[in-house]
Amino acid sequence: MDRRDFLRTTAIAGMATGAAQWGSSCTQVPVPPAYNGKRLVLVKLAGGNDGLFAFFPREHDTIDAARPNLGAMSRQNAIPVYGEWYLNSQFRTLETLLGRGEMAILPFVGYPSPNTSHFKSSEIWDTGFIPGENAARSGWIGRLLDSGVLSVPGNETPAVSLAEADTIVIRGLQKQGLYWRGNEPLEWYAGDIRHWLRHHRHNQLSEQVFREYSLIQWLSDVRACSGFPSTILGEQLARIATMVQTDKPFKVFYAMQGGYDTHKSAGGKLLNLYADLNAALFSLSQSLKASGHWKDTIVLVYSEFGRTIDENANGGTDHGAAGLCLLLGDNPVVKKYANISPEIQFIEMAGERYLGHQLDFRDLYDAMIRGWLA
Amino acid sequence: MLISPSSFRFLQVFAFSPRLEWLSGEGNHPLGKEITAYPEWIWQSLTPYAPIESEYRPQHMAPGDFAEEQRLMETQQAAAFYSVWLQQMAETDNPLREKMALFWHHHIPCTYGVARLFVQARQLLEIYRKHGLGNLRDLMREAFRAAVLMRFLNISSDKSNPNENFARELMELFTLGEGNYTLKDVKEVARAFTGRFFDKKNYPYAYSFVPSAHDDGIKTILGKTGRFDGDDVIDILLEQPQTAQLIARSVLRFLFCDNPPDEMVRSCGEAYFKSGFEMRVLLESLMTQKAFYDPVFIQSKVKTPVELLVGFQRQTGLRTRGVKTTNSFLRYCGQSLFSPPSVAGWPGGADWLRGERLFHRLFLPGTLLEISNRRSARDSVGYKVSSRIFSASKRKFRYIADAQWDAGRFYDALKEQDLHVSEWMLGQKRENEDLEYLLQAPEYQYC
Numbered sequence: 132m133d134r135r136d137f138l139r140t141t142a143i144a145g146m147a148t149g150a151a152q153w154g155s156s157c158t159q160v161p162v163p164p165a166y167n168g169k170r171l172v173l174v175k176l177a178g179g180n181d182g183l184f185a186f187f188p189r190e191h192d193t194i195d196a197a198r199p200n201l202g203a204m205s206r207q208n209a210i211p212v213y214g215e216w217y218l219n220s221q222f223r224t225l226e227t228l229l230g231r232g233e234m235a236i237l238p239f240v241g242y243p244s245p246n247t248s249h250f251k252s253s254e255i256w257d258t259g260f261i262p263g264e265n266a267a268r269s270g271w272i273g274r275l276l277d278s279g280v281l282s283v284p285g286n287e288t289p290a291v292s293l294a295e296a297d298t299i300v301i302r303g304l305q306k307q308g309l310y311w312r313g314n315e316p317l318e319w320y321a322g323d324i325r326h327w328l329r330h331h332r333h334n335q336l337s338e339q340v341f342r343e344y345s346l347i348q349w350l351s352d353v354r355a356c357s358g359f360p361s362t363i364l365g366e367q368l369a370r371i372a373t374m375v376q377t378d379k380p381f382k383v384f385y386a387m388q389g390g391y392d393t394h395k396s397a398g399g400k401l402l403n404l405y406a407d408l409n410a411a412l413f414s415l416s417q418s419l420k421a422s423g424h425w426k427d428t429i430v431l432v433y434s435e436f437g438r439t440i441d442e443n444a445n446g447g448t449d450h451g452a453a454g455l456c457l458l459l460g461d462n463p464v465v466k467k468y469a470n471i472s473p474e475i476q477f478i479e480m481a482g483e484r485y486l487g488h489q490l491d492f493r494d495l496y497d498a499m500i501r502g503w504l505a
Numbered sequence: 506m507l508i509s510p511s512s513f514r515f516l517q518v519f520a521f522s523p524r525l526e527w528l529s530g531e532g533n534h535p536l537g538k539e540i541t542a543y544p545e546w547i548w549q550s551l552t553p554y555a556p557i558e559s560e561y562r563p564q565h566m567a568p569g570d571f572a573e574e575q576r577l578m579e580t581q582q583a584a585a586f587y588s589v590w591l592q593q594m595a596e597t598d599n600p601l602r603e604k605m606a607l608f609w610h611h612h613i614p615c616t617y618g619v620a621r622l623f624v625q626a627r628q629l630l631e632i633y634r635k636h637g638l639g640n641l642r643d644l645m646r647e648a649f650r651a652a653v654l655m656r657f658l659n660i661s662s663d664k665s666n667p668n669e670n671f672a673r674e675l676m677e678l679f680t681l682g683e684g685n686y687t688l689k690d691v692k693e694v695a696r697a698f699t700g701r702f703f704d705k706k707n708y709p710y711a712y713s714f715v716p717s718a719h720d721d722g723i724k725t726i727l728g729k730t731g732r733f734d735g736d737d738v739i740d741i742l743l744e745q746p747q748t749a750q751l752i753a754r755s756v757l758r759f760l761f762c763d764n765p766p767d768e769m770v771r772s773c774g775e776a777y778f779k780s781g782f783e784m785r786v787l788l789e790s791l792m793t794q795k796a797f798y799d800p801v802f803i804q805s806k807v808k809t810p811v812e813l814l815v816g817f818q819r820q821t822g823l824r825t826r827g828v829k830t831t832n833s834f835l836r837y838c839g840q841s842l843f844s845p846p847s848v849a850g851w852p853g854g855a856d857w858l859r860g861e862r863l864f865h866r867l868f869l870p871g872t873l874l875e876i877s878n879r880r881s882a883r884d885s886v887g888y889k890v891s892s893r894i895f896s897a898s899k900r901k902f903r904y905i906a907d908a909q910w911d912a913g914r915f916y917d918a919l920k921e922q923d924l925h926v927s928e929w930m931l932g933q934k935r936e937n938e939d940l941e942y943l944l945q946a947p948e949y950q951y952c
């Protein structure tokens with residue numbers, strides 16, 4: 132048996148049975164089963180995106196007074212979308228999806244009693260639990276892995292995170308998705324791993340070595356496809372596109388774009404981030420459209436919180452409450468959300484005004500689970 | 506027998522691991538003494554604070570690599586410096602000062618990369634080395650005046666619009682923990698820290714306080730009212746037992762166990778609080794507890810990449826001195842120094858074993874040993890590794906610059922002491938004595 136045979140057999144044997152069996156008992160099994168059903172791509176804007184810079188009403192006394200500089204900056208060449216609402220000029224290409232009902236802009240998504248800590252609020256979004264309501268030791272996708280509803284033939288844990296940073300989203304109590312940072316494929320360790328698996332006792336770590344190795348082998352031919360921006364986000368989405376187009380057995384993908392914690396000089400930073408976001412998401416939609424996968428894909432873009440309505444002395448904003456979500460896809464779920472018109476509500480915390488939520492993110496998750504994945 | 510499981514454990518926790526040289530009687534070491542003598546040894550052998558030598562001299566370099574090394578030293582100052590620091594961890598008898606400086610970098614992390622403040626990052630590291638084993642008040646007062654931290658945590662702001670970022674991180678991550686303060690406290694602490702800046706005209710950016718930018722008004726913080734400034738806030742936070750508890754948990758997670766028992770955290774935290782936040786007291790409380798030596802805690806913590814690399818070097822006598830060796834290994838394992846993934850530092854625990862990191866660290870010892878066995882300059886790591894192993898991605902993976910190992914000395918030393926390799930590497934006896942097998946044993950990933 133040469134190296135290639137070994138990779139194929141071990142990878143498949145373990146995946147098919149769900150239990151690692153190695154040593155001399157490896158047998159020849161076919162290539163990974165193709166998956167061709169519905170998919171969800173989660174894109175987290177890490178740091179707390181200033182939704183009001185992306186999508187805002189033409190005139191609003193309170194908002195306009197609170198952010199004179201940022202408000203003026205976001206208005207430059209802004210795109211009128213519907214009614215009295217405008218979209219930041221950087222989303223010019225993505226806006227074409229809006230006209231076709233393939234994008235929903237949900238400017239005020241959040242939860243009751245907002246938490247303004249990155250870690251806590253990320254945990255709330257990632258687990259779907261609000262503190263005090265329930266214990267949160269698993270991610271919302273992780274729990275779906277535990278329950279088996281996401282299983283596809285040949286892969287019980289069809290969720291993958293491509294983000295550099297850790298996330299609990301795809302971690303359940305019993306099962307977890309793959310953390311694939313997409314560095315160089317580790318083919319050069321193949322000999323070492325084979326040797327290792329043959330010679331070390333079966334335990335938790337060896338099971339993990341086997342599992343990670345098998346999954347990585349399935350993905351070893353995945354290269355970022357062309358036409359995407361060569362940014363951290365662009366490359367993650369480009370690899371997702373390839374995984375979808377080569378029918379890899381994964382159902383949920385998690386990508387991350389960092390840099391949204393704009394306490395200082397927010398305007399310029401956000402324009403750059405949005406330009407990247409716009410190009411990467413548009414490339415994904417075009418690429419999947421061309422390959423016929425767009426109808427089976429939903430992209431959910433979110434952030435752990437929005438930001439303060441007021442700009443601070445450093446030309447930035449601080450941690451806020453409700454924030455912007457985008458839903459992309461050519462299907463009834465997205466169309467349903469595209470028809471909701473935005474309503475501004477204010478809430479008060481520690482004597483200051485924040486944006487209240489019009490939509491609870493857990494309702495959005497529910498729609499993703501019941502209306503799409505399950 | 507020279508080394509018992511509990512003395513091995515002690516040395517892993519407080520000194521990264523025993524050094525090979527100790528077997529031949531070199532250096533100041535506790536091997537052969539009763540375990541009760543170890544706590545005394547750790548304090549008595551601690552060298553007084555002195556800044557890390559800044560001059561980097563490449564040693565053991567294969568001649569063919571020298572020009573490349575010279576270039577790297579100039580272009581990658583930070584990487585060169587960290588390799589000197591790691592070298593110090595591997596080669597001093599008692600690296601507790603370095604370990605606790607590393608702890609503070611985990612607990613109050615920052616990155617120099619955003620603004621390229623490497624010189625300033627070194628200043629912060631020296632604050633951690635100087636006060637890391639001392640009083641928390643001194644450490645915090647100095648650290649929150651350090652330019653790199655002020656930049657990373659947005660400490661500097663004007664009273665017209667205080668920046669809440671630092672105020673929140675200070676209470677949530679560094680002292681009290683979430684749920685022990687209110688949003689109102691955040692806003693008031695932000696006001697107290699206004700007026701702090703670093704002087705950009707005065708390289709390397711000295712701290713400057715601008716009274717006109719400071720909000721001198723009355724604030725109410727955690728129930729106390731007064732015209733507080735930043736140092737007053739530190740005093741208020743150090744009146745809270747919860748601060749001692751949070752730091753005790755953080756210390757125990759860093760040193761001892763991924764999920765330290767509440768009872769141990771509580772008693773260490775109480776001792777820390779009673780002492781007025783003297784780190785030495787916290788550590789003494791840990792090392793004198795009976796529970797610390799309970800075998801159930803052996804291998805209860807995933808080694809950090811630094812612990813893995815430094816511990817391996819101490820035990821085997823293998824030395825790596827290339828700029829890229831330490832830096833790239835740490836990067837691939839997810840622990841680039843002064844570039845943590847977030848202001849909460851490294852998640853640690855099982856996260857170190859996730860994804861490709863697992864393979865980079867699992868096979869590190871094997872890779873290093875293979876490299877160190879090269880025969881000539883041309884055969885040297887840069888070439889060997891890139892051509893043989895990383896042929897597909899030469900540029901990205903050319904990371905091992907140099908490693909040197911005297912296998913004969915290693916085996917002779919163990920033999921002379923009648924020690925098994927497994928006892929020396931894992932702190933316990935194993936049937937299979939094959940070195941490569943032991944180094945890649947699952948147990949070696951934990952401590």
